[in-house]
Amino acid sequence: MARTSKREQLIQAALELFSKNGFHAVGVDTISEKACVTKRTLYHHFKSKEELILAALRYYDERFRNDFMRAVEGKTENPVDRLLAVFDVVEEWFDDEFTGCLFVGAMGEYPDEDSPIRRVCQESKALNQAYIKSLAEKAELADAGRLAEQIVLLIEGAITMAQVNKSSLSALQAKKAAEILIKSSGTLVRQ
Amino acid sequence: MARTSKREQLIQAALELFSKNGFHAVGVDTISEKACVTKRTLYHHFKSKEELILAALRYYDERFRNDFMRAVEGKTENPVDRLLAVFDVVEEWFDDEFTGCLFVGAMGEYPDEDSPIRRVCQESKALNQAYIKSLAEKAELADAGRLAEQIVLLIEGAITMAQVNKSSLSALQAKKAAEILIKSSGTLVRQ
DNA sequence: TAAAAATTACACAGATTAGTATACTTGGCG
DNA sequence: CGCCAAGTATACTAATCTGTGTAATTTTTA
Numbered sequence: 001m002a003r004t005s006k007r008e009q010l011i012q013a014a015l016e017l018f019s020k021n022g023f024h025a026v027g028v029d030t031i032s033e034k035a036c037v038t039k040r041t042l043y044h045h046f047k048s049k050e051e052l053i054l055a056a057l058r059y060y061d062e063r064f065r066n067d068f069m070r071a072v073e074g075k076t077e078n079p080v081d082r083l084l085a086v087f088d089v090v091e092e093w094f095d096d097e098f099t100g101c102l103f104v105g106a107m108g109e110y111p112d113e114d115s116p117i118r119r120v121c122q123e124s125k126a127l128n129q130a131y132i133k134s135l136a137e138k139a140e141l142a143d144a145g146r147l148a149e150q151i152v153l154l155i156e157g158a159i160t161m162a163q164v165n166k167s168s169l170s171a172l173q174a175k176k177a178a179e180i181l182i183k184s185s186g187t188l189v190r191q
Numbered sequence: 192m193a194r195t196s197k198r199e200q201l202i203q204a205a206l207e208l209f210s211k212n213g214f215h216a217v218g219v220d221t222i223s224e225k226a227c228v229t230k231r232t233l234y235h236h237f238k239s240k241e242e243l244i245l246a247a248l249r250y251y252d253e254r255f256r257n258d259f260m261r262a263v264e265g266k267t268e269n270p271v272d273r274l275l276a277v278f279d280v281v282e283e284w285f286d287d288e289f290t291g292c293l294f295v296g297a298m299g300e301y302p303d304e305d306s307p308i309r310r311v312c313q314e315s316k317a318l319n320q321a322y323i324k325s326l327a328e329k330a331e332l333a334d335a336g337r338l339a340e341q342i343v344l345l346i347e348g349a350i351t352m353a354q355v356n357k358s359s360l361s362a363l364q365a366k367k368a369a370e371i372l373i374k375s376s377g378t379l380v381r382q
Numbered sequence: 383t384a385a386a387a388a389t390t391a392c393a394c395a396g397a398t399t400a401g402t403a404t405a406c407t408t409g410g411c412g
Numbered sequence: 413c414g415c416c417a418a419g420t421a422t423a424c425t426a427a428t429c430t431g432t433g434t435a436a437t438t439t440t441t442a
Contacts, residue, residue, distance in 0.1 A: 022299060022300045027429060029430090041389055048431080049431090113357075150365070153364060153365050156351040157344030157348030159351070160348070164313055184371045184374075218400080219399085229420055231420070239400080240399095240401090
């Protein structure tokens with residue numbers, strides 16, 4: 001447990017700093033200092049800054065999606081309502097020291113076609129979309145795949161606009177749009 | 192004309208490099224070299240790297256929105272169709288060496304609440320939204336403001352997903368969603 | 383308890399960063 | 413012609429960056 005402690009301190013410190021300031025803007029000295037750990041220890045756990053970034057993104061991805069799903073499923077049992085509850089959870093996310101999507105930021109700073117960082121971000125987005133799709137399928141809505149893709153567009157758009165306007169209103173607007181799309185899609189079986 | 196030439200060379204070089212690599216990742220030496228200009232000349236025209244970034248963003252913003260509006264209005268005369276043609280223009284943008292939204296990238300790298308860079312990005316997004324709103328109003332659709340905001344969400348979402356998946360398909364999916372929203376909004380007068 | 387691993391402290395290398403100093407050259411304009 | 417601004421060339425500062433070398437020290441584990 002103590003073995004992973006320093007490593008986790010580093011990842012958490014890195015996540016906070018990267019989220020607030022971006023990746024290039026934060027140096028390894030700053031990270032190790034914030035983690036109350038020597039730079040040498042940082043390089044003991046991660047062979048480079050990029051490795052630390054990758055570990056931090058993977059850590060965040062896993063935890064975030066887990067929390068997200070848990071929150072959605074805590075809102076309601078009804079499958080269709082869950083699809084809409086997604087936007088309530090997004091809104092809560094925006095209201096809680098929101099600094100934009102870490103993955104979008106990472107892709108912007110490491111745009112190289114085959115950068116491992118890009119790959120992690122792509123995988124995260126793909127898993128998010130798969131989750132939305134699974135919700136749409138459980139709701140037994142027509143054309144669940146298409147609907148899920150459109151809902152993802154609304155979510156991602158809301159993320160960008162929340163960052164631009166420093167406001168969570170975009171989540172509500174996105175939810176209203178999603179309601180229309182869902183109604184238009186039509187319920188095959190609803191009880 | 193020769194007076195503005197070097198300055199424009201610098202802005203264009205900066206735009207290309209920033210778009211492709213991000214802001215922190217590109218140094219002033221690289222920019223001046225690409226612009227075939229001395230670093231001293233760069234600092235003759237811009238008092239700092241941040242000033243150059245601001246000038247580049249403003250230049251790009253103006254030209255981009257101009258081109259965008261021109262492209263939309265060249266597609267069709269019908270107001271409702273123009274609202275949808277927006278997505279066709281977006282798709283063409285994605286197909287043309289798309290590297291993500293420069294403003295979203297800038298805000299990610301300069302997240303400071305009151306950074307001038309942030310302000311320029313906010314203003315750009317606000318003007319874009321105003322344009323969409325004006326299209327919705329000319330289409331005489333019910334609740335044009337709300338509809339415009341939702342369409343903007345779809346556009347911004349498509350931008351993010353086009354960057355993630357390196358594909359322009361998101362534009363088409365967004366267009367389909369917009370069609371539904373527009374139909375749901377209902378035409379008050381349509382001819 | 384004794385070996386092994388993790389961590390510290392600290393200095394340092396080498397590259398790169400933004401920005402400046404200085405002296406020189408060029409080109410246009412009155 | 414003569415001035416003045418724009419640009420060049422080059423070297424420089426001072427800070428910062430990622431990453432390493434080394435030796436001492438603590439912690440874990442066997």
